Amino acid sequence: MSTSVSLRTRSVRERAIEPGSGAGTKTRMLLSALDQPASYVPIDVSMEQLAHNADALRAEYPGLEVQPVHGDYTRTLVMPATRAPFERTLVFFPGSTIGNFEPSEARRFLARFGELAGPAALLLLGADSNGEGESLLRAYDDSQGVTAAFNLNVLAHLNRDHDAAFDLDTFDHRATWDPVRSRIEMQLVSHRRQTVLVGGEPVELERGEPIVTEHCYKHRPEVLENLLATSGWKVRRVFPDPRGRMRLWLAERTERT
Numbered sequence: 001m002s003t004s005v006s007l008r009t010r011s012v013r014e015r016a017i018e019p020g021s022g023a024g025t026k027t028r029m030l031l032s033a034l035d036q037p038a039s040y041v042p043i044d045v046s047m048e049q050l051a052h053n054a055d056a057l058r059a060e061y062p063g064l065e066v067q068p069v070h071g072d073y074t075r076t077l078v079m080p081a082t083r084a085p086f087e088r089t090l091v092f093f094p095g096s097t098i099g100n101f102e103p104s105e106a107r108r109f110l111a112r113f114g115e116l117a118g119p120a121a122l123l124l125l126g127a128d129s130n131g132e133g134e135s136l137l138r139a140y141d142d143s144q145g146v147t148a149a150f151n152l153n154v155l156a157h158l159n160r161d162h163d164a165a166f167d168l169d170t171f172d173h174r175a176t177w178d179p180v181r182s183r184i185e186m187q188l189v190s191h192r193r194q195t196v197l198v199g200g201e202p203v204e205l206e207r208g209e210p211i212v213t214e215h216c217y218k219h220r221p222e223v224l225e226n227l228l229a230t231s232g233w234k235v236r237r238v239f240p241d242p243r244g245r246m247r248l249w250l251a252e253r254t255e256r257t
């Protein structure tokens, strides 16, 4: 995101909410672009990330009320009461995660943002609309194996936290591009026929059988605009990157029927 993007349309005290705030790298850009940030609500499932990020932001922005919410943003969450009065809420969701939801889920999810933020809300959404299969496959199956390690981490996570016994060496990372659905599909392919215990239950896998781990939709701009419109958001401005692959969408909440 370019730091030249300014959201200072008029002087309004904002509460910013960031679902999946992570390390908060982009948060600083947002807070600098806002005219009068009153409070900031990072939401994350990772307590460690959340606490670390909140402490750092409190030190960097002494006047800002930072109110971390530990929870799953796909579920109903209650926003904390703020000390600082604010006139409008801005929901910040920059990381293109919207492409990881099936389109109907994405619509419900975007609508929930509106409910979370209340009336007169704004949404700043980042989305990847690169539809060039070859360049996407170079990213999702990179020569350094970064995405492969990210994908295999799904099995490591299941082993660690869900009593599974996957042997990571017996799986290969695979990424395919589906131009019709405009999505990357990530898979882990079993090298051999095997039975894996997951939470005490046997899971049978044939040799060459894929486990689908992730879909990453690269919605064309008109598809994304429609997703926004049908979930209660009207596009106010679009900020494309110079190559027109990534876009930041600034939308305002409309009255929902």
Ligand SMILES: C[S@@+](CC[C@H](N)C(=O)[O-])C[C@H]1O[C@@H](n2cnc3c(N)ncnc32)[C@H](O)[C@@H]1O
Pocket: 019, 020, 021, 022, 023, 024, 025, 026, 043, 044, 045, 046, 049, 071, 072, 073, 074, 093, 094, 095, 096
């Ligand atoms: C890839 S990071 C994105 C960080 C940041 N928003 C950005 O765009 O740079 C994703 C973050 O979302 C969090 N996360 C993933 N799924 C979540 C969920 N369902 N509810 C809350 N947090 C979630 C992860 O813990 C992680 O910190």
